[in-house]
Amino acid sequence: MTAITLSRALNAGLRRSLESDPKVMIMGEDVGKLGGVFRVTDGLQKDFGDHRVMDTPLAEAGIVGTAIGLALRGYRPVCEIQFDGFVFPATDQIVSQLAKMRYRSQGALALPIVIRIPFGGGIGAVEHHSESPEAYFAHTAGLRVVACGDPADAYTMIQLAVASDDPVIFFEPKRRYWDKGEVDTAAPLSAALPLDRAKTVLPGDDLTLLCYGPLVRTCVEAALAARADGRSIEVIDLRSLSPVDMAAITASVTRTGRCVVAHEAPVYGGLGGEIAARVSEQCFYHLEAPVLRVGGFATPYPAARSEDHYLPDLDRILHAVDRTFAF
């Protein structure tokens, strides 16, 4: 076990994937010599060559569209979209082509493509660099959508995503790239928690707090702070956003009777709404209060000097927790 950053954990996972399958390749803007703007692919081109770690033209539709062609040829491309707000030029290729190819070919074609997207705010960035577009993709059948929340998951989940025969949209919490955590690089991948499962990061009895990506750390901090008020909060990192691991969620909520969902994406039309509806349906007689949601507002992502108001922080999450207990 060594403590490494989430960014290094992704790098180590990608390296392992490149080593274990010669058909795996990485493609994207600035992923080669530069190692990516967040250095996630640092050193990989040097070690695996520019045909396997490929700097592409600056065209997101081109990245995903040609990755589809490469996958049809037998390759397993891992595409990097440089920032969340830049995925939209590729949306047609993702939604109309990538997601549907297995279905429309009646299973004759598989597109084992991973699309890595750094997402979320909190880094003081300019426009289009802080967004949380996961709901668009979770709404699209045929895609698997996941988000890693800590270095250990980053390391295993990226490898599982590459090994998946389905297309995977892989969200990386960009403001947590530099967070450190223990990663067991000696453990076999087969021992890792499957990609479609949630995990309990902090056990508790009084309320279930659901989160993913950058808010996992925030929610753990909130739960620890709530202990001062004598509240025992269970924090679950969803990890998988399509499918959401409802079995894990309902197991927890039937025990705690209260549920709050937190994400940076706007609350309206967000995943929290879907989860709240399912929890209400499946845990109705166990609930002590309505499921509450905490998230971004129904505004575009604001300018950096206002983002602290937009992003759910420890206090806003605890405010929702308080409202749940006050119900």
Added chain:
Amino acid sequence: MTEETIQLLTPEGERVDHPGYPLGDVDIKGMYRDMVLVRRIDNEAVALQRQGELGLWPPLLGQEAAQIGSGRALSPKDMAFPSYREHGVAWCRGLDPLYLLKLYRGVNHGGWSPEEHKFHLYTIVIGDQTLHATGYAMGIKSDGAEDEAVIAYFGDGATSQGVVSEAFSWASVFHVPVVFFCQNNQYAISAPAERQSRVPIYQRASGFGFPGVRVDGNDVLACHAVTRQALRAAREGQGPTLIEAYTYRMGAHTTTDDPTRYRVSSELETWRLRDPIERVKAYLIRSGEAESAFFEQVEADADALAARLRAECQALPDPAPLALFDNVYAGPHAILDAERAEYAAYLEGFEDAGVTVGGGAEEGR
């Protein structure tokens, strides 16, 4: 036709030579037969749509030479990425036209094996397949395969799509073995080609750094020779070529379209004189390469094919209801799996009540 348009067979059926594109030994009678058969498939499909057997059909009428000429230039290992009107290319790839009828009947979205036929599924979002073709060609290059090339089919309208420009750009900078085959049939539904480009489409290639050529798209021999040469260049490592097959969509965009709203009948009459099939027939008769027995046999083959397709199309069962949940994911997906189970239980409720639900027992494959 302008001077820059490659032509090997005039509308009157006269063979002309072009120094850059020697025809060589080709099976002109086979080309004629293919064109007649695909036109007959096309006519039958339009009729089936009119009779409610198909939901939609995009006719290829007028584009037979572009598709048969180029399709027959492909080697067995070459990969084709079609748009949604490439019924003639599908024919050349050995695809049973019944697959196309299934698609436009709504039995499935394709259903053939793209790898087996080296013919990808139809792509309906305009231009998307040009990037897939380019990526596939990147894979060929990465594999070090020297005897394979890719061809991407699209239309004049698609040239306005950003993805097509991206495909040109990527194919050029990665220097991959792909041929871009644009059938300029003069209309994107109602929008004339002049609404897509101020310059001839083939000239766009130069801006991306590879050759572009315009061919008489109603001349099957020229389409064949030009495509064959471009594919050979691609296989030999010379990178992409853009071919603009200058043709005309004599039918409607699809069976839901009404071309009389946007073009005059005299235009259609002008293009009728350049019919891609008639000129080959004139050539075969004049040169003595074929006699009436040949033409009669081709007509009989076309009739038999049409009758077979009509009967098989009408007999196609609807897919079993639960088949709509299949092949979304490679493995389990908890949300989808739960929905399938719930819907199955819902349907069983009708069966318990003695009501038959849904279509045929067979899956619509």
